[in-house]
Amino acid sequence: DAKTTQPTSMDCAEGRAANLPCNHSTISGNEYVYWYRQIHSQGPQYIIHGLKNNETNEMASLIITEDRKSSTLILPHATLRDTAVYYCIVRVAGSPQGGKLIFGQGTELSVKP
Amino acid sequence: EAGVTQFPSHSVIEKGQTVTLRCDPISGHDNLYWYRRVMGKEIKFLLHFVKESKQDESGMPNNRFLAERTGGTYSTLKVQPAELEDSGVYFCASSRGTHEQFFGPGTRLTVL
Numbered sequence: 001d002a003k004t005t006q007p008t009s010m011d012c013a014e015g016r017a018a019n020l021p022c023n024h025s026t027i028s029g030n031e032y033v034y035w036y037r038q039i040h041s042q043g044p045q046y047i048i049h050g051l052k053n054n055e056t057n058e059m060a061s062l063i064i065t066e067d068r069k070s071s072t073l074i075l076p077h078a079t080l081r082d083t084a085v086y087y088c089i090v091r092v093a094g095s096p097q098g099g100k101l102i103f104g105q106g107t108e109l110s111v112k113p
Numbered sequence: 114e115a116g117v118t119q120f121p122s123h124s125v126i127e128k129g130q131t132v133t134l135r136c137d138p139i140s141g142h143d144n145l146y147w148y149r150r151v152m153g154k155e156i157k158f159l160l161h162f163v164k165e166s167k168q169d170e171s172g173m174p175n176n177r178f179l180a181e182r183t184g185g186t187y188s189t190l191k192v193q194p195a196e197l198e199d200s201g202v203y204f205c206a207s208s209r210g211t212h213e214q215f216f217g218p219g220t221r222l223t224v225l
Binding site for chain 1: 117144146148155156157158161163168169171172204206208211212213214215216217218219
């Protein structure tokens with residue numbers, strides 16, 4: 001079972017920031033937070049990951065709370081092409097059994113004009 | 114750099130027949146994963162190869178599913194015999210390291 005909780009759906013206006021929350025209250029010290037998204041009919045796409053520090057790349061920013069029990073993915077200027085299902089996943093990296101991603105139901109983000 | 118490719122993109126077979134799905138990972142990626150999404154359900158992990166060795170096959174649903182990765186390059190996933198509940202989208206992913214997994218477009222399998 002997924003170890004994260006996300007809202008089922010969210011709307012965002014085009015050009016505005018999309019803030020997608022995720023709760024992972026049982027996260028272990030060696031587990032990373034990953035975000036993937038799946039645009040309709042495509043394979044999942046990696047967005048970003050972090051352990052405890054905030055992270056930023058060309059796609060998004062990841063804000064992790066100090067107690068690591070929740071995080072927020074920020075798409076700074078959402079476009080229509082960002083409409084997708086967004087998955088927050090916690091996972092141990094680098095261990096023999098840590099390779100797999102456990103997907104939950106994710107958040108269906110709709111970016112509207 | 115070419116991405117992960119999967120073949121075929123779609124497959125429609127009768128119950129009881131055999132189907133083989135193929136995945137070509139990104140060149141140089143030792144890690145190869147299979148996942149699937151069956152109707153209305155979440156994406157589920159099936160198994161993980163490191164080179165040609167099965168690292169984790171805890172998600173394989175039953176012995177009708179056989180995955181191979183000869184030579185540590187491409188992988189095949191055979192379903193024999195196929196059942197109705199096997200219908201869904203089968204994704205392959207590969208990675209070089211332990212973080213980012215690159216997914217293919219998936220194979221949509223329909224069992225009639």
